[in-house]
Amino acid sequence: MDAMSTEPAKTLPLPVPFDIPLLRIEGVVKSFGSFRAVDRLSLDIRAGEFFALLGPSGCGKTTLLRMLAGFETPDEGRILLSGEDIAQVLPHQRPVNMMFQNYALFPHLSVRDNIAFGLRRAGMPRADIATRVEEMVALVKLEGMETRKPDQLSGGQRQRVALARSLARRPKVLLLDEPLAALDKKLREATQQELMELQRRLGMTFIIVTHDQEEAMTMAGRIGVMDAGRLEQVATPRELYEAPLSRWIAEFVGDVNLFDGQLEARELGRLTIATRDAGHIVAVEPRQYITKTVVSVAIRPEKVKLSRRGPATDAEHAHALNRLEGVVCDVSYLGGLTVYKVxxxxxxxxxxxxxxxxRIDMDAYSLSQRVVAWFTPDDCMVLEQ
Structure with a gap:
């Protein structure tokens, strides 16, 4: 090679860092009059992730979803998709699609034409539309129903048509606004599994909005819990259930027993809390350092054991320190488990x-029976109020 060559050096494209999320929401605010629906919310969602936004009605989760879809514009903040700010991009021009809660199917169009609608609006050639529709029909298992109208379909079948139409344009992100709310319990559970399998097969990013905690924990790899327009915690289902960051999250996600009290002692990784309703409770110190003296102790019902005389006090069971005596006042048999109120x-x-x-539980407890409810320090979650 000529050392004096004047040919410009070739520059290689810079690699995209692996830690850059597919979707980045930065300080987004959305108000309707004096009501702030979304309040300075920031969130990163990774490519190929199944993410759930969970929260009570009116918490802002659907408003956030509509901003991602382009149906609402943020008052402040940015929404970045693959590094590009899409906050001002029109809905049909962004690689995002939304499946609505009521499915929003055209009643006068067939299954085939409902699925093809967005492709025709995008100007896709007719032959390509036919191929894509055929792919989508097979994907959601609606073969043989292509000519039916929505009123000739069951609720589950209409949901599949809406899903196929949402996927037809191959968006980078699919937004699902409580898509299973209208289905009965068995069909909802079956559809949850189908959606999870579909998401894994396509490798697409799914964001689902729901107020059903069981649905969120079943389907999502991570969950963002919202309240009053803010994200309270983002975590895996297990982390959210076993290590909630606040008393409110512990109450909202799953059933929980709560005892309020005062932190009295901290020794060897254990906390002693004096409570009004349960006496002194000993709990393992959480990873998140407790700075306040007024705290709550949360214990999930499945962690509370019952016995007629309480746990043995020998060395093998010395860890079972928390014992509460009472009387069984309610018994609910739920098949796989029985819920007792003491x-x-x-x-x-x-x-x-x-x-x-x-099959026939000889050790079941009956109404008015005196029992000991016990749990270990490891079973307790200490939360600041």
Missing amino acids: KLDSGAVIRSAMANTT
Whole structure:
């Protein structure tokens, strides 16, 4: 090679960092009059992720979804998709599609034409549309129903048509606004599994909005819990259930027993909390350092064991330190488990969920029976109020 060559050096494209999320929401605000629906919310969502926005009605989750789709514009903040700010991009011009809660199918169009609608608007050639529609019909298992109108379909079939139409344009992100709310329990559970399998097969990013915690925990790899327009916690389902960051999240996600009290001692990784309703409770110190003295102790019902005389006090069971005596006041048999309510001597009620491990459970407890409810320090979550 000529050392004096004047040919310009070739520059290689810079690699895209692996830690850049597919979708980045930065300080987004959305108000309707004096009501702030979304309040300075920031969130990163990775490519290929199944993410759930979970929260009570009116918390802002659907408003956030509509901003991602382009149906609402943020008052402040940015929405970045693959590094590009799409906050001002029109809905049909962004690689995002939304499946609505009511499916929004055209009643006068067939299954085939409903699926093809967005492709025709995008100007796709007719032959390509036919191929894509055929792919989508097979993907959602609607073969043989292509000529039917929506009123000739069941609720589950209409949901599949809406899903196929949303996927037909191959968006980078699919937004699902409570898509299973209209389905009965068995069909909803079956459709959850189908959606999860579909998402894995396509490798696409799905964002689902729901107020159903069980649905969010079943389907999503991560969950963002919203309240009053803010993100309260973003975590995996297990982290959210076993390590909530606040008393509110512990109450919102799953059933929980809560005892309010004062932090009295901190020793060897254990906290002693004096409560009004359960006496002194010993709990393992959480990873998140407790700075306040007024705290709540949360114990999930499945962590509360019942026995007639309480746990043994020998060395093998020395860790079972928390014992509460009371009387069984309610029994709910739910098939796989039985939920007991025990009225403690203090007057408070604690719930225990115990697995039914035998066909006829000879160890079941009955109404008015006196029992000991016990749990270990590891079973307790200490939360600041």
